[in-house]
Structures are given as structure tokens and as C-alpha cells.
Amino acid sequence: MDGMGIRVEHLYKSFGKERVLTDVNLTVEPGEVVGLVGENGSGKTVLMKCVCGFLRPDRGSVTVGGKRVGKDCDFPESLGVIIETPGFLPYRSGYRNLKTLAALRGRIGRREIDEALRAVGLYESRRKAVAKYSLGMRQRLGIAQAIMEDPAVLVLDEPFNGLDKVAAARVRAILLALRDRGKAILLASHNPLDIAELCGRILEMEVQPA
Ligand SMILES: Nc1ncnc2c1ncn2[C@@H]1O[C@H](COP(=O)(O)OP(=O)(O)OP(=O)(O)O)[C@@H](O)[C@H]1O
Numbered sequence: 001m002d003g004m005g006i007r008v009e010h011l012y013k014s015f016g017k018e019r020v021l022t023d024v025n026l027t028v029e030p031g032e033v034v035g036l037v038g039e040n041g042s043g044k045t046v047l048m049k050c051v052c053g054f055l056r057p058d059r060g061s062v063t064v065g066g067k068r069v070g071k072d073c074d075f076p077e078s079l080g081v082i083i084e085t086p087g088f089l090p091y092r093s094g095y096r097n098l099k100t101l102a103a104l105r106g107r108i109g110r111r112e113i114d115e116a117l118r119a120v121g122l123y124e125s126r127r128k129a130v131a132k133y134s135l136g137m138r139q140r141l142g143i144a145q146a147i148m149e150d151p152a153v154l155v156l157d158e159p160f161n162g163l164d165k166v167a168a169a170r171v172r173a174i175l176l177a178l179r180d181r182g183k184a185i186l187l188a189s190h191n192p193l194d195i196a197e198l199c200g201r202i203l204e205m206e207v208q209p210a
């Protein structure tokens, strides 16, 4: 692997006596979308949180963009993320929320933010308070946030949640274009059609026996 993408090796994570991840191994290479499927509670979100450094695994290693998560970095540098329902400041506009988040890394400005808002179809609503957004609009704002810095790696937990047909088709097209530009994408979804259309490989998670 050329230092980009995701590599997870021998990952273990338990909560008390509940084993959630047992020796999970996975790679996502640049230019590929890997699907994460499995029942509710099978550990998809826990795995994704470990990849992003939001949760510390009990054992094993996670490498994102060539950096060991939790060792070389706390949060991988070139990573865009949606984990579960994205949280935003409700009384700030969509644009203002993205601007605040972009300021954390200081890498992008208005042009890139507007471009991301346009890509997800929120440009016209960018000045509206997020409290007045529908569920699907908030989800699309989450997608805009994940892609706005053009990261090399994307971790997307149920990005199609709450999206109507048109919005879902739009997001699928965005993800395929990003894949074709060499991004490494890990995608969890309960929709078999999205998985079939987008993913070159699929990893099925199972609920661990107690
Ligand atoms: N912070 C936590 N503390 C304790 N247990 C947790 C924590 N986070 C997750 N779990 C447990 O880990 C298991 C896996 O949860 P996870 O959210 O990864 O499932 P999932 O595969 O994403 O499910 P879904 O399809 O519903 O999104 C569940 O049994 C859950 O209760």
C-alpha cells in the first residue's frame, strides 16, 4: 500500500463483557469503495469510530493515509467523516456551520465550501439556520462537510439516511466521482442497492456471540 487509504489490522474492541470487534482486518485502497454491512449492533459504527480515532481499540492497529491513528495522529489528517447523524449548531446557517468547521484546519475558504454546498444541492439554502433544515438537508450538510476539504479518505456511516431518491442518486454520483479520482472510501449502509452500485468489495460484520 502506498501510504494512502485505510488499513485495519487485528482490531479488537469490547465494552465490558460485550465483544464487538474480534480480529477485524480490512484495507481500503485509493480508488475503491469498500462496503460495510451487517445487522444492527454488529459493530459497523464502532469500527468506523476506531478508524477515525473517536474510539480507542483494545488491540490492533489502524493506519489512515500512512499514519497510525492514536500514535502518529489523533485524527487522521486527510479524512472526511460522517458518523451517525451529524451534529451542527442549530441556530447557525448551513454555510456558517461549515465555515466554523473548516476554520479548524484552516485549509479551505468560501470557494470550496460553496462548491461542496452546490454538490449536495444545498447552495440555495446555505443561509438558512440548520434548525430549519429537514432531516435530509442536515444529512446532505454532513456530506458537504465530509467532502469539502477534498480528503483522500472518506469514512461514511449511513450517508444515505433520510435522503430522498433524487438526493441519494446525487450522493451516489458524488461518491463514484470521488472514487474515480482515487479516493479511498469506507461506506456502511443498510441499503443493498447502494452497496451493490458503489462497492467493489463488501465486508460483512456479525454480531459476536456473548
Ligand atoms: N460507547 C459504547 N459503550 C458501550 N457499548 C457500545 C458503545 N458503542 C457501541 N456499543 C455497542 O457495540 C455494539 C455495536 O454497535 P454499533 O453502533 O457499532 O453497531 P452498528 O453495526 O453500527 O449498528 P447499526 O446498524 O444499528 O448502526 C452494540 O451492541 C452497541 O451497544
Ligand SMILES: [Mg+2]
Binding pocket: 044, 045, 046, 157
Ligand atoms: Mg451504526
